[in-house]
Amino acid sequence: MAFHINYELKAKSNKLDKIRQFLSDNCTLNNGVDNQKDTYFNTANGRLKLREGNVENSLIFYNRPDLDGPKQSDVNLVKLTPNSGVREALRKANGIKVVVDKKREIYFIDNVKFHIDEVSSLGSFVEIEAIDSDGSIGIEKLKEQCDFYIDKFQIEDQDFISCSYSDLIIEQGAAFRAEIKSAYDIFVPKVMSDLKAHVISHSSNPDHACYRVESLADYEKTKTKFLLISDLLIESEVGGRLISTFKLHTPLVTDEVSVDVIELPQPKENNKYSKGFEHLEFVIAEKFEDFNKLYPNVEFDWKGTNKPFNPELRLKLGAYSVKFHHQSLEEVIRIETATK
Secondary structure, three states: OEEEEEEEEEEOOOOHHHHHHHHHHHOOEEEEEEEEEEEEEOOOOOEEEEEEOOOOEEEEEEEOOOOOOOEEEEEEEEEOOOOOOHHHHHHHHHOEEEEEEEEEEEEEEOOEEEEEEEEOOOEEEEEEEEEEOOOOOOHHHHHHHHHHHHHHOOOOHHHEOOOOHHHHHHHHHHHHHHHHHHHHHHHHHHHHHHHHHOOOOOOOOOOEEEEEOOOHHHHHHHHHHHOOOEEEEEEEEEOOEEEEEEEEEEEEEEOOEEEEEEEEEOOOOOOOOOOEEEEEEEEOOOOHHHHHHHOOOOOOEOHHHHOOOOOOEEEEEOOEEEEEEOOOHHHHHHHHHHOO
16 A cells, blocks of 8 residues: 655646646656546545556545645555456445446656546646655645746646546436436336336345436437446447436445436337336246236236247336346346357
8 A cells, every 4th residue: 555645736728738738748657548437435534535547546535625726635545456346245234335437547747647538528737746656855845846836837826627527427417317217216106106007016125226317319428328327338339329328336235226327219110208216127936827827816017928038027117117027137147248
């Protein structure tokens, strides 16, 4: 584990080409372009993130005030190997707060590290990190170095970003999460009430829910919004149209019914769908025939039971429906990706 003190800043800039040229001409080390996925986990204090990239892979805990301009950041960094398995362990232990995807150009001039970032959903930024890795430089010298490059890059006070990329992503995703949570709070009690009316009860939570949109343009827009609050597990073609599957960073919960996997299908041509949740899907252990015997007065739709992979038994409930499977959607995705 390495502990070091940074004096750093993040800013917007309309002079990125000039900054890039200066860094290319003067850097002592050019690490190239890193496609980074930063997963931030819930913590009692500070920020904890796992960085996964083609250049940098590390677990980073840091404390840094949300102030405009340069500021001190105290950093604990553990270098990791790719695909270390740390992400899943921390997801289960702490829960994911947010994920930031970015393309980062990395340069060094001696102890000063520079980033030119293209951040998904946010835009382009420049970062400057003056690093004291062994206590030999001191905070005053770090501040002088940052001030020098602020002047060199013509960064103005209004260009500074006071917070983390993660905070900006959370802010963007909050409105969409509130929108789907509101729809979920109406949808789930209605479906569960209709199931109860059919004397079908389930102690387990649904495996996943399906969220519909009205057009192909809406599909692309909604997919982008889901990426603010979830991980994309897969986007694949099924029946001639794309379906994206997301795992929410924080489950949707209402009336103690929890869902953290959402399926988003493209609308089929010539089919009109209303925007919102359309069906829930459950995993059952019983054979379909045995499950049907438990509810002899319920009229199930058996068409989907002939599917060659992960067949389904369907129950139509007015505008909504419920489907029953023998495998979870995440397990189906694991099988699908393993065979590609």
